[in-house]
Amino acid sequence: xxxVSQSPSNKVTEKGKDVELRCDPISxxxxxxxxxxxxxxxxxxxxxxQGNSAPDKSGLPSDRFSAERTGGSxxxxxxxxxxxxxxxxxxxxxxxxxxxxxxxxxxxxGTRLTVL
Amino acid sequence: GNSVTQMEGPVTLSEEAFLTINCTYTATGYPSLxxxxxxxxxxxxxxxxxxxxxxxxxxxxxxxxxxKETTSFHLEKGSVQVSDSAVYFCALSDRSGGGADGxxxxxxxxxxxxP
Numbered sequence: 148x149x150x151v152s153q154s155p156s157n158k159v160t161e162k163g164k165d166v167e168l169r170c171d172p173i174s175x176x177x178x179x180x181x182x183x184x185x186x187x188x189x190x191x192x193x194x195x196x197q198g199n200s201a202p203d204k205s206g207l208p209s210d211r212f213s214a215e216r217t218g219g220s221x222x223x224x225x226x227x228x229x230x231x232x233x234x235x236x237x238x239x240x241x242x243x244x245x246x247x248x249x250x251x252x253x254x255x256x257g258t259r260l261t262v263l
Numbered sequence: 264g265n266s267v268t269q270m271e272g273p274v275t276l277s278e279e280a281f282l283t284i285n286c287t288y289t290a291t292g293y294p295s296l297x298x299x300x301x302x303x304x305x306x307x308x309x310x311x312x313x314x315x316x317x318x319x320x321x322x323x324x325x326x327x328x329x330x331k332e333t334t335s336f337h338l339e340k341g342s343v344q345v346s347d348s349a350v351y352f353c354a355l356s357d358r359s360g361g362g363a364d365g366x367x368x369x370x371x372x373x374x375x376x377x378p
Contacts, residue, residue, distance in 0.1 A: 182366055190352065192365030206365060238307065250365060252358075254299075254307040 149173070153239050153256035159261045161228055168224045168258045172241030180242075180252060181214060185235035196222060215228050227261045236260070265290045269353045269369035269373070273374075276343055277377050284338040284372045286327075286353035294357035296320075296329050296336040297366065301350045346375045 152171040160166050181193040193206045196216045199250050207213070209227075216222040226233055236257040242250040269286045276282060288294065298310040298320070310364040311320030316331035325340045336353060 182365075189370045190354075190366075190368035192367065195365050203365070240307075251309050251312065253309075256306045 150201060151239055151241050151253055153237075153255040155258060156256065157259045159210075159259075159263065161263050163228055165225065165227045166229055166260065168237050168253060170224070170227075170239030170241075171200050172220065172222070173253055176241035176243055176253075177188075177219060178242045178244060178250065178252075179216060180240045181222070182238040182240065183208075183226050183235045184238055184257070188235075205208070208220070213250045226260075229260075230249070231262045234260055236263045264369045265294070265355060265357050267349075267353050267355055269316070270372055271370050273373040273375050275375045275377065278345055279342045280376075282340040282343045282374070284351055284353075284374070286336045286338065288336065288353075288355050288356045290334075290355055292357050294355040297329070297354045297356070298325070298327055298336070298338050299350055299352040299354060299368075301371075303349065303351070305361070307317060307352070311353050322344075343374075343376050345376045347376050348374055363373035 149174055150217050154169045178200055179196040183191045183193055194201055194214050196203050199216050211227045214224045236259050238257045239255045240252040242252045244250055266289045294368045295314045299307045299312045301307050311322040313329035315317045315321040316329055319328045327336050327338045329336055349374050350371045354366040356366050
């Protein structure tokens with residue numbers, strides 16, 4: 148079946164603009180995760196959804212970052228008033244349940260965000 | 264908090280050499296441990312995992328054993344191939360403290376295999 152998909156694959160924006168990144172998880176996966184991959188920081192966990200709720204938002208870097216998930220499926224990560232330090236690859240992953248820590252997370256190809 | 268430490272490389276080996284990539288972790292509870300691999304131009308994919316102490320994960324000739332006494336999960340392969348060239352990430356998931364399921368990753372090890 149289809150894997151995790153993300154759009155757009157690349158996004159170039161100007162400093163101060165808002166951006167929306169989209170993630171389509173594997174069908175039937177209730178858990179969804181957002182990560183950020185950057186040269187300086189490596190792979191950082193941002194937020195986790197179980198169904199439509201996000202029990203833990205502590206990984207979001209600032210209040211300019213927000214995420215939502217509707218219908219237990221598609222998720223959107225929004226970055227307001229983008230800054231140059233937001234430039235990174237944003238990865239989405241999904242897993243079957245997320246209840247047990249050993250669930251395998253399946254990653255999408257990522258969105259490469261460049262803030263000029 | 265949780266953390267994962269691994270050698271960053273690049274690690275350069277000749278084909279058919281023995282590979283070890285060290286990984287040690289710090290966790291508050293009883294984590295599950297993972298190795299993910301990122302091939303050039305591709306996304307992250309799970310290579311192997313172990314969910315409790317003394318478990319051995321294996322896949323594609325790679326192995327790693329969950330050692331609780333040394334808090335380690337070293338990745339090994341007996342004979343590497345050029346196609347194994349990639350970036351390898353060690354990671355843990357620790358939900359025993361009631362936290363989220365987000366993975367904590369090491370910085371990644373860039374492996375280069377020369378023919």
